[in-house]
Amino acid sequence: MSFLTSRNLRLRLLGPIGLFAFGLIFFKLRMYLELSPRDFLWSMLIGLFCGYIGWELARWVVRFIQKLYPGLPNTRRRLGRLLFVIILLANFNTFLRSGVNQLLNPGLWLYDLYDYFETVGIQVVYVCVYVSIYEGSYLIQQWKQTYQEKEQLMRAEWQARFDSLKSQVNPHFLFNALNALSSLIEESPQLAGRFVDELSKVYRYLLYANDRELTTLETELRFIESYVHLLQTRHGKGIQVHLSVPPEYLHYTLPPLTLQLLVENAVKHNIVRTSQPLTIDISTAFTQPTEVQLWVRNNLQRKTKAVVSNGVGLNNIAAKYRMLTQSDIIIREEADHFTVVLPLLSHLN
Template structure:
């Protein structure tokens, strides 16, 4: 705050305001402006500069002595009377010096006591009011900035937590699949392990980013779906229909994986009743993930990582909210694609 007292624009504006107030009632500004009037205006400008600067130094002194917000009242109790007395002394000196410059004689009787006290009070209140208003505006601005920074930090923290939440969930499901496959087909288990390593390399890289291209995410989905297909065989199908225009558009990493995983988790997968998952772009610049509804008869426990995770990611990235609904026997999730400026 102390360095803000040196604000040049504030000082010049304040000095001109005081000068205008001091000469407004004298008639010196009314045309025609005489030479004597100009001299008195110049004298007023000089001495108002002195008064302003002296008060500014005093305000700075007490701000340094009582810098905390809890000390505002104590600071003002000291600042106001000291500035008032200083202003009175300067005004008395101004009377004498002005008298000498204009008449050649020193006289301190040009002001009555009431006029002196009234002028000193007005000047002190103007200067203190300007700097207190300026100080409060700075504090409010800093407070808003701190709130915004805290909000951003909190959102980033939550986003990181969501990213980390995906890792153990995905690993747990993948290892379950691998364990089952080892017993059924050891040879395919080896290939499954290679694909799992490839998938996890992507997972580690994508975890460092908030957004990733649709093309990159689809490449990952193909690898991830290969793992699922190895386990479920003909009971699971994937269909991709992606317009080339949208391949460079962005979306949060692992969003499509969560939706594919969600479909597999909550629906029956049978060779004679396959689960079809379709990922397609639309003319509106979105990507739609759909699967036919064939819910498992027993209720599957959900820890809320899937859909709610995706909604939270879009919200934290300040993007339009994805839509989730059921229609004609299908579960549909529509994700906005994000076009980055070139």
Template sequence: MSKTYTNSSTKFSFALRLIVVYLLQLFIKAFDYSFGGVFPLTFRGMIFTFTFVTYWLTIWYASEYIQKKISHLNTISIVTINVLIGIYCGLSSTVIYMLGDTYLFQNGDLWEEIPFYNPELSVALCIIYLLIFTVYAYVQKIFQLKEKEVNVEQLEKEMFKSQYIALKAQIEPHFLFNSLSVLSSIVHTDQNLASEFIIKLSKTLRYIIEQNKRVLVSLEEELKVVEDYFFLLKTRFGEAIQLQNDIDPNVIETIMIPPASIQVLVENAVKHNKLSQKKPLCITIALKENLIIVTNNYDKKEAEEISTGMGLSNINKRYQLIAGKNIIIEKNQDTFKVSLPALSTIDHENFNH
């Protein structure tokens, strides 16, 4: 929906610019009696229209590019730069107009008493540019706000979808059965372990249920939940599963990620791979070049449920909406690796409110 909306707004934006510059060249023709009318059916008239519609569209797009580059400057600097662009637009258009008339159409006599900068035309075009810049900036602001609303709406839908996927994966009968089976086997033999198991299970389920209320969480918070979740796996599988966290604890507070991202990757690793004490499933979490890398040895189960890929797809869609980034999935005969972009507190401030 967002992509469709963006394409529509881009087409509308181009159509709007085309109409504006076309009307502008008609306005100039109306004051230049040498054309013999606003819609002269002459070669000179067509060349004038094509040249200035193309030139002013180019200036418009170039100006838009400049606006993006100077958006961090203060208002006075932005206005000053745009005044200079307006002056350039007026002077350059006048020179092109004069040279074209003089050398292409042999109408140099029309410009004999007019200075090359033609103050009336140059100033008029400069003022028109500034007016268009002001109005267009306002229109662009409206479109940006509208697009942001669409993205927020999509993000909310993805959050509910993520909650559904996480709940479905965790509260399936077999998950509860296996967890309760493990609990029942230790409750009479090791009450302390059983108590800790219940606490970890409660924390994991609470996190999964409540995570839809937030767009981003700190890596520190996510890793704590992964540790709780891994405790449940470790209690169930023993030495058949291993988890190694190689991320420096000093950096995890400042890194943000979509909630349950790593937890889902750990869950997928268990779901899709064989594991035994002789050949344990080894999962590692590392940070390299602004990527959180989750890797596990790949030994696909011979018989397993067909994966829909919705877990990875959901994580990727949330990254696209939040930061315009994608996760990286790499798989070979022995290894499955997923790289998650490490987001910042700026993304948290923009979306987690």
């Protein structure tokens, strides 16, 4: 990019002026005040001229070293070479200023060893400012780029994991449903036919949900009613599900099939009998001005025989929430109740 079209044009134009004013006030004020107006004007012009040359030279050298040793991994090597460059540029600027002074205004400045070291010290400060500006902005740019790349990779990784989790749900549900259907065919062919009808409705929702990361609570509740009806086809009054969700919360969202997994988890681990019904309550709680929670609570009546679990249920839900919101679900197990608390998300666009 050319000088005129450079984004940092203002910095390159005003930077040397600002540094010259800084050096005049803090380093050479008394000496400049002792000069005649003519000599002061000459010294100011020469100082600005050398300042612009020093700024552009430092800028070019820093950019060159950044091309030789690019990126954050080479920061240490780059800084080591820039420290050496600072000393060289400080001496170059000192000799440049001395040479131009002697050429344009001979006799005004007479340098001895003390003046040389003093001027080099001042130039070291100037060059450190030049280098800090361009190397600092380069480091910030590289850090932002690295952060964005890592964020994109992380999003891609989370998306892959999320898709993997979604792909586990359909085969898992179908496996359990077919086992239930197999039992019903022997017990009651009529109930088995009804079960197949309800299963087709439920599976249509599974196909719909498989392509979505979020669904509305209203849609999920309609599905869970069909799913519970399917369960009641097999268990009768042994399972009861009570829904208590105000209409104003129906537009909130959650990962699809969340309620199905929770209901299935409750059925899997608890006794379900007409004489000992499993009761599941699904309700909402308003905790903060912008936070609504969904509570899924069932009475706890563990099966005496250990249940083999493949870890899809609660682990699947917890993983989905961590991927989508970086928040965790709350699981509470009391003496007679088991509760899962889920944060409801903002409505879909």
